[in-house]
Amino acid sequence: MKSYIAKNLVNALEVLNKDECEIVAGGTDMLIQNRSHTGMSIGYKTNVLYISLIKELDYIKEDSHYIYIGATTKLESILKNKITPIILKKIIHEMASPAIRHTATLIGNIANASPAGDSIVGLYALNAKVRCQCINGERIVPLHKFIRGVRIIDLKFNEMITEVIIPKNDFSSIAFKKVAPRKSDAISKMSFVGLLKIEDDLLLDLRIALGAVYITVVRNKDIESKYIGKNIKELKENIDNILKDYEPLIKPIDDQRSNKEYRKKVALNLIKDFLLNV
Amino acid sequence: MTEIKFTLNGKKQILNTDPNRRLLDVIREDFQLTGPKEGCGEGECGACAVLLNGQIVNSCSVPLANVDGQDIVTIEGFSSTKQYHVIKEAFAKAGGVQCGFCTPGMIIATQSLLSENPHPDDYEIKIGLSGNLCRCTGYNLIIKAVKTASKDGDGLW
Ligand SMILES: Cc1cc2nc3c(=O)[nH]c(=O)nc-3n(C[C@H](O)[C@H](O)[C@H](O)COP(=O)(O)OP(=O)(O)OC[C@H]3O[C@@H](n4cnc5c(N)ncnc54)[C@H](O)[C@@H]3O)c2cc1C
Numbered sequence: 001m002k003s004y005i006a007k008n009l010v011n012a013l014e015v016l017n018k019d020e021c022e023i024v025a026g027g028t029d030m031l032i033q034n035r036s037h038t039g040m041s042i043g044y045k046t047n048v049l050y051i052s053l054i055k056e057l058d059y060i061k062e063d064s065h066y067i068y069i070g071a072t073t074k075l076e077s078i079l080k081n082k083i084t085p086i087i088l089k090k091i092i093h094e095m096a097s098p099a100i101r102h103t104a105t106l107i108g109n110i111a112n113a114s115p116a117g118d119s120i121v122g123l124y125a126l127n128a129k130v131r132c133q134c135i136n137g138e139r140i141v142p143l144h145k146f147i148r149g150v151r152i153i154d155l156k157f158n159e160m161i162t163e164v165i166i167p168k169n170d171f172s173s174i175a176f177k178k179v180a181p182r183k184s185d186a187i188s189k190m191s192f193v194g195l196l197k198i199e200d201d202l203l204l205d206l207r208i209a210l211g212a213v214y215i216t217v218v219r220n221k222d223i224e225s226k227y228i229g230k231n232i233k234e235l236k237e238n239i240d241n242i243l244k245d246y247e248p249l250i251k252p253i254d255d256q257r258s259n260k261e262y263r264k265k266v267a268l269n270l271i272k273d274f275l276l277n278v
Numbered sequence: 279m280t281e282i283k284f285t286l287n288g289k290k291q292i293l294n295t296d297p298n299r300r301l302l303d304v305i306r307e308d309f310q311l312t313g314p315k316e317g318c319g320e321g322e323c324g325a326c327a328v329l330l331n332g333q334i335v336n337s338c339s340v341p342l343a344n345v346d347g348q349d350i351v352t353i354e355g356f357s358s359t360k361q362y363h364v365i366k367e368a369f370a371k372a373g374g375v376q377c378g379f380c381t382p383g384m385i386i387a388t389q390s391l392l393s394e395n396p397h398p399d400d401y402e403i404k405i406g407l408s409g410n411l412c413r414c415t416g417y418n419l420i421i422k423a424v425k426t427a428s429k430d431g432d433g434l435w
């Protein structure tokens with residue numbers, strides 16, 4: 001098994017092109033997934049490519065429409081940057097601890113594609129996209145198409161994600177709730193992101209994303225658009241209908257973290273709470 | 279085998295070793311620095327904390343490959359600084375040490391926090407120490423210790 005340490009992007013893409021590798025960014029997920037005994041090397045089952053030292057991918061920048069976050073930018077720098085969307089800051093603030101956030105990356109959280117990955121819930125709601133590059137070119141894929149299932153992403157063997165692209169937007173109301181045994185440092189049992197925009201009493205935008213209630217994050221644009229255009233009174237009168245719309249979409253995969261009925265109830269209550277507080 | 283260069287406690291080091299080793303193992307085995315300890319081995323407890331470029335990281339969760347060219351300080355290296363002495367005195371004064379297993383990690387977390395935010399409030403201290411577990415003190419005395427250090431060491435950070 002080989003390991004490569006890339007110091008620049010071209011170098012990384014060349015390695016990926018000639019040798020199949022798993023990518024290691026901060027390694028906070030990879031080391032646990034490949035844990036071996038104390039004193040032994042990490043038990044990777046494949047070749048690995050370390051990308052964390054690629055300085056040119058360590059950035060947060062913006063233009064008039066988008067925010068761009070590079071693949072080696074650490075969660076803590078994203079949390080501290082004033083360009084970062086407030087909802088994303090709220091989420092990262094509750095992810096892990098400073099020690100983990102100093103090494104873990106946002107793109108590692110995306111590529112890990114856990115249904116409980118906290119940032120993914122927010123990035124779905126923000127209509128984020130990822131840029132995937134290989135030696136021959138690049139493509140930009142909406143996040144909800146990129147994540148195909150539990151730990152399954154649409155990434156070719158010679159590609160890596162180089163950045164996440166977030167459209168800029170103003171919202172009048174934002175909410176993030178994470179239901180977990182301990183707030184940070186714990187994988188969510190359930191998470192919720194709500195974003196909406198109201199102008200002159202009219203609902204102009206509504207986005208609801210739910211984490212850890214299905215194999216991927218749940219977001220449904222058909223339901224959202226049914227209620228966009230209503231005034232606040234109508235929106236509130238429709239809360240029960242909205243909950244009915246979401247109910248069938250909440251189908252948690254089995255695990256021991258909490259039972260399905262509990263998660264469903266919590267998810268619906270969080271949606272209700274968000275809309276009641278408008 | 280790969281050549282990995284880094285600065286450890288102020289000294290330049292060059293190792294020819296497996297880059298897939300954990301930083302914690304390299305620090306403890308190759309340099310006999312036993313201040314950083316293995317608690318959980320999973321990034322949850324902070325007993326293995328060191329400073330990477332001045333910021334706290336869990337050395338059990340860092341592959342050696344990721345520190346090539348970087349600056350590492352362990353509690354042993356940090357103990358020769360003025361900041362260390364202020365923090366140490368504050369922990370002793372406040373009663374923030376019992377069995378001592380978590381203490382090197384707590385001191386590293388305190389340094390990382392104060393270097394960024396010299397006058398944290400209680401909430402900010404809790405966040406700063408949120409990755410460090412202590413089975414003995416119940417945390418209140420540790421929070422008090424950090425406040426004391428911040429006051430006694432005013433101007434150092
Ligand atoms: C103590 C602890 C607490 C945690 N708490 C939380 C939490 O509260 N919420 C949460 O969501 N997660 C949490 N995590 C999980 C983890 O820290 C995050 O998922 C983190 O963002 C992963 O980033 P990384 O850079 O360390 O990824 P790595 O471990 O390096 O990689 C993760 C995955 O992404 C792939 N990958 C990384 N970069 C790229 C790239 N550029 N292109 C393609 N693939 C790539 C890797 O191949 C791997 O499959 C926690 C982990 C620990 C150890």
Ligand code: FES
Binds near residue numbers: 320324326336338
């Ligand atoms: S041993 Fe590293 S965090 Fe617990």
Ligand code: FES
Binds near residue numbers: 374375381412413414
């Ligand atoms: S003093 Fe014993 S674990 Fe903290």
